[in-house]
Amino acid sequence: MSTDEVKKHQEKVSPMSRRNFLKTAGAVIGTAAVASPLAACTTTGQGDEFWLPEKWDLEADVVVVGFGGGGATTALAAFDAGVEPLVLEAAPDGLEGGNSGCCGGLMSVPDSVDEAVKHYKYQLFGTAKDDELLRTVAESFQKLPGQLEKLGAKFTKSAAPNPYFPTAPGASTFYAYRPVGREGEPSGAYITWRSLRAAIDQKGIRVMYDTRGRELIQNVKTKEILGVVAEKDGQKLYIKAKKGVVLACGGYELDQDRIGWYNHPGVKFSNVGTPYNRGDGVKMCLSVNTDMWHNVSLEYLGYAFKVPSDIYDCGIGAVYQGVLPANNFMMVNAKGKRFVNESLNITHWKGPMEVFDFDQANADYFNMPFWVIFDDALYKAGPLGSSQDRPGPGAGGGWGTIHRVYDWSIDNNKELNAGWILKADTLKELAGKMKGTTPGGNTVTADAAGLEDAVSRFNELVVAGVDSDFGRRMNGVTTIEKPPFYAIEVSVMLVNTQGGPLHNKHGQTLDVDGNPIPRLYTVGELGSVFGWLYQGGSNFPEAMAFGYIAGEHASALEDWV
Amino acid sequence: MVEEIQIHHTDTIIVNDVPTEFYVGSSIVLKIRVSCSSGCDLRSKTVEILAQDAVVAEVELSSFGETGNETDEFIVPAPTHLGEHRWIVVFPAQEQEGVIHQESSALFSFITKPHATSMAVWDVPSPIALGTYFKCKVGVKCLSECDLAGKTVVLRNDKGHEAVESLLGTTPWTPEGALYWTEVELKAPDVEGSYVWEAAFCASDMEIPHEDASYSFRFRTVAMPDHMLTVEVVAQDSKKPIKGADVTLPPFIGRTDEHGIARFEVHKGDYELSVSKYEYEIFETTLKVDDDISFKAELLTLYDTFWLR
Numbered sequence: 088m089s090t091d092e093v094k095k096h097q098e099k100v101s102p103m104s105r106r107n108f109l110k111t112a113g114a115v116i117g118t119a120a121v122a123s124p125l126a127a128c129t130t131t132g133q134g135d136e137f138w139l140p141e142k143w144d145l146e147a148d149v150v151v152v153g154f155g156g157g158g159a160t161t162a163l164a165a166f167d168a169g170v171e172p173l174v175l176e177a178a179p180d181g182l183e184g185g186n187s188g189c190c191g192g193l194m195s196v197p198d199s200v201d202e203a204v205k206h207y208k209y210q211l212f213g214t215a216k217d218d219e220l221l222r223t224v225a226e227s228f229q230k231l232p233g234q235l236e237k238l239g240a241k242f243t244k245s246a247a248p249n250p251y252f253p254t255a256p257g258a259s260t261f262y263a264y265r266p267v268g269r270e271g272e273p274s275g276a277y278i279t280w281r282s283l284r285a286a287i288d289q290k291g292i293r294v295m296y297d298t299r300g301r302e303l304i305q306n307v308k309t310k311e312i313l314g315v316v317a318e319k320d321g322q323k324l325y326i327k328a329k330k331g332v333v334l335a336c337g338g339y340e341l342d343q344d345r346i347g348w349y350n351h352p353g354v355k356f357s358n359v360g361t362p363y364n365r366g367d368g369v370k371m372c373l374s375v376n377t378d379m380w381h382n383v384s385l386e387y388l389g390y391a392f393k394v395p396s397d398i399y400d401c402g403i404g405a406v407y408q409g410v411l412p413a414n415n416f417m418m419v420n421a422k423g424k425r426f427v428n429e430s431l432n433i434t435h436w437k438g439p440m441e442v443f444d445f446d447q448a449n450a451d452y453f454n455m456p457f458w459v460i461f462d463d464a465l466y467k468a469g470p471l472g473s474s475q476d477r478p479g480p481g482a483g484g485g486w487g488t489i490h491r492v493y494d495w496s497i498d499n500n501k502e503l504n505a506g507w508i509l510k511a512d513t514l515k516e517l518a519g520k521m522k523g524t525t526p527g528g529n530t531v532t533a534d535a536a537g538l539e540d541a542v543s544r545f546n547e548l549v550v551a552g553v554d555s556d557f558g559r560r561m562n563g564v565t566t567i568e569k570p571p572f573y574a575i576e577v578s579v580m581l582v583n584t585q586g587g588p589l590h591n592k593h594g595q596t597l598d599v600d601g602n603p604i605p606r607l608y609t610v611g612e613l614g615s616v617f618g619w620l621y622q623g624g625s626n627f628p629e630a631m632a633f634g635y636i637a638g639e640h641a642s643a644l645e646d647w648v
Numbered sequence: 649m650v651e652e653i654q655i656h657h658t659d660t661i662i663v664n665d666v667p668t669e670f671y672v673g674s675s676i677v678l679k680i681r682v683s684c685s686s687g688c689d690l691r692s693k694t695v696e697i698l699a700q701d702a703v704v705a706e707v708e709l710s711s712f713g714e715t716g717n718e719t720d721e722f723i724v725p726a727p728t729h730l731g732e733h734r735w736i737v738v739f740p741a742q743e744q745e746g747v748i749h750q751e752s753s754a755l756f757s758f759i760t761k762p763h764a765t766s767m768a769v770w771d772v773p774s775p776i777a778l779g780t781y782f783k784c785k786v787g788v789k790c791l792s793e794c795d796l797a798g799k800t801v802v803l804r805n806d807k808g809h810e811a812v813e814s815l816l817g818t819t820p821w822t823p824e825g826a827l828y829w830t831e832v833e834l835k836a837p838d839v840e841g842s843y844v845w846e847a848a849f850c851a852s853d854m855e856i857p858h859e860d861a862s863y864s865f866r867f868r869t870v871a872m873p874d875h876m877l878t879v880e881v882v883a884q885d886s887k888k889p890i891k892g893a894d895v896t897l898p899p900f901i902g903r904t905d906e907h908g909i910a911r912f913e914v915h916k917g918d919y920e921l922s923v924s925k926y927e928y929e930i931f932e933t934t935l936k937v938d939d940d941i942s943f944k945a946e947l948l949t950l951y952d953t954f955w956l957r
């Protein structure tokens with residue numbers, strides 16, 4: 088930040104006490120480190136105010152938990168409002184940004200607010216109670232491209248409407264904004280994220296990396312949220328938030344317990360976004376009696392290769408028709424049988440529920456574990472996974488590609504030797520090697536006769552040109568016949584969780600009676616306003632739009648001290 | 649003075665888990681422990697493995713410790729004939745320096761089963777013009793990786809009639825595998841349709857027992873082609889050729905080369921052409937083929953790829 092800017096900022100915060108002024112200056116000098124000038128805060132915690140810590144380690148006006156899209160714009164809004172934000176980020180410097188930093192970055196912006204509200208409402212199946220909130224979503228989305236362009240971001244707008252649910256009411260009002268990067272760069276949110284991160288750094292906004300928000304400090308009488316307990320280097324830090332706390336720390340993708348409790352027990356997903364969204368926001372909100380909605384709602388994105396995904400805790404590979412180097416593959420369960428339309432998986436969907444079909448008689452899932460099966464023609468057609476140098480599926484997005492988690496080999500041999508790809512001369516032999524564990528914990532080996540039958544039937548459908556069994560798009564699908572044969576165990580990729588705490592149009596988190604919890608805000612993926620249906624191109628803008636809204640609202644509050 | 653003879657009881661057990669089924673001639677892994685009631689060191693003494701009175705192996709106890717005396721892990725080949733087998737591990741009685749170690753034994757039983765075999769048929773062209781000859785490959789594999797060179801495979805048509813017989817070649821399909829294969833020539837039926845034919849391997853002339861195997865494969869027959877259809881695929885915006893686009897014209901399937909071209913020999917008629925390539929919208933149209941024709945498909949770039957939004 089230039090000296091001029093610093094001055095301007097100080098002017099804005101002029102009613103601030105001398106102590107506050109010093110802190111702002113300190114923040115500029117101390118940049119993103121744990122700013123030591125703050126350490127000498129007042130002591131509290133006596134008498135009937137038992138909820139207060141003995142000592143605050145740090146303080147700021149607005150404490151923001153999470154440095155993704157929602158956290159970044161919250162901090163920018165607070166800064167612009169002339170107050171002092173402090174951002175806590177669980178990931179190390181360089182791995183911040185969350186899903187916002189590695190997503191597709193497409194923003195679905197409506198032309199008409201009324202039409203958009205109709206569209207959003209339709210997809211909430213009567214569960215949306217607050218039309219004002221949905222209006223705010225649409226209005227704030229309209230402003231967003233302009234706000235981001237001021238930070239240096241660039242977008243192209245689709246020439247025609249580009250709705251995610253084209254047949255839903257109001258669909259034709261949505262246009263897609265795609266980020267534009269440097270020459271030759273694949274499009275992706277990392278481009279927009281660069282602008283957000285640069286703006287934060289340039290303004291000298293304090294970000295504490297490797298710092299994980301864990302608990303909220305609440306005045307149990309007034310219900311006000313007074314601060315956050317964070318964890319850094321194994322130490323607890325008590326951080327005072329004089330105006331408010333904004334939770335922008337994403338969903339619970341990596342919280343295996345809650346995934347199991349709210350969704351499909353026993354199923355291990357491969358996460359395609361940040362590994363740092365561990366459900367801390369949900370837990371903090373539960374502890375202060377917030378209401379929650381749509382916790383059952385997960386967004387899937389096709390299939391990843393299971394073993395490497397487990398090893399790297401990140402979806403590796405993508406079993407997509409048209410993305411794999413050839414289309415002669417199919418997916419089978421342990422009976423060796425096909426069970427799903429393999430070409431549907433190119434889109435996000437609520438539809439691959441066959442994967443989760445439950446076998447009542449055996450109290451286990453029918454179709455897990457499951458494998459992708461292919462032959463030597465596909466194996467030799469090219470790499471099955473991507474790397475940054477050789478962009479494949481999702482070149483502009485996904486945690487794995489953006490952060491270069493794993494580079495797949497050109498000839499697939501590295502992965503074959505690692506045992507991730509199973510290989511055999513015949514299908515019968517291959518089946519014998521396809522061993523896995525059901526979500527119920529039973530060990531199974533694929534049925535050889537079943538697999539031979541299924542491949543034979545698949546080849547029949549290929550020859551007929553129509554998949555009368557599962558309705559797969561048969562464009563360019565060829566037979567699976569050339570030995571050796573291969574199998575890779577696959578898993579469902581998880582984009583993000585949609586559910587979580589409810590909030591109003593200011594981003595204020597609601598308690599079980601529908602009242603705002605004073606000084607607490609939740610934005611973005613942590614309790615998305617879209618709740619049930621993932622609105623492609625609306626989640627990233629939601630996080631940023633509500634960051635601006637919540638940041639501004641919290642900044643306008645009187646200090647509680 | 650009468651020399652005092654001491655009698656020590658012994659106990660013989662098989663330490664490892666032994667399966668109850670083995671392929672004929674496969675390896676049975678064993679590890680034996682003999683313990684003495686007085687805890688003697690019995691190293692250099694041997695145990696015997698007996699099968700119907702014949703000794704199939706004699707193995708030395710090589711280690712001594714708190715739990716007794718043990719052999720190293722060793723391998724005995726399973727019988728090469730089918731059946732149920734009861735084998736006995738015996739530690740024979742022996743005397744040494746006034747100590748008699750009594751005999752002890754352990755029994756185990758298993759069955760031997762034929763080697764598992766499996767087949768594959770590949771490079772089957774489809775569709776195939778009526779009544780024409782076509783080639784494809786047939787392979788057989790023994791899971792125990794036996795050499796199957798020179799063994800016979802038979803191909804039968806949908807009516808179960810033998811279409812051709814062939815001998816498996818000497819070199820496996822992949823150097824590290826054991827899939828023995830041969831190329832056969834077959835004559836397509838004279839009637840248009842979908843066919844299921846079968847390849848079979850009969851194991852009766854193998855020296856050691858093997859399973860029979862069979863594999864069904866499918867193909868489709870079409871009328872004799874009389875025209876050449878050339879499909880050229882380009883990107884609508886740049887007009888550049890698109891390589892690797894999937895072109896389907898059921899029952900024909902093709903892929904474009906580096907010039908964006910895919911060629912088909914077809915019989916005249918109406919075809920549903922569809923062209924697809926990741927990151928482009930699917931192109932579909934109906935094509936009337938009544939001559940040698942060329943068709944250009946221009947693909948629209950998808951605004952977004954669904955994968956990311």
Ligand SMILES: Cc1cc2nc3c(=O)[nH]c(=O)nc-3n(C[C@H](O)[C@H](O)[C@H](O)COP(=O)(O)OP(=O)(O)OC[C@H]3O[C@@H](n4cnc5c(N)ncnc54)[C@H](O)[C@@H]3O)c2cc1C
Pocket residue numbers: 152153154155156157158175176177178182183184185186187188189190191192193194195298299300301335336337338359360361363364365366367368484485486582583610611612613622623624625626627628630955956957
């Ligand atoms: C591969 C992929 C593609 C997508 N494509 C699109 C798209 O094209 N368009 C679209 O609209 N949406 C898309 N989405 C969804 C969109 O990315 C998210 O919904 C949105 O970015 C969420 O923003 P957020 O700020 O709420 O959370 P995030 O961006 O995930 O940020 C949360 C941050 O909080 C940090 N954090 C977590 N816990 C703590 C803690 N306890 N303390 C401190 N920090 C913590 C995390 O490290 C992270 O930096 C996609 C998602 C994925 C994964």
Ligand SMILES: [Zn+2]
Pocket residue numbers: 656684685686687688747749
């Ligand atoms: Zn003894």
Ligand SMILES: [Zn+2]
Pocket residue numbers: 763790791792793794858
């Ligand atoms: Zn054999």
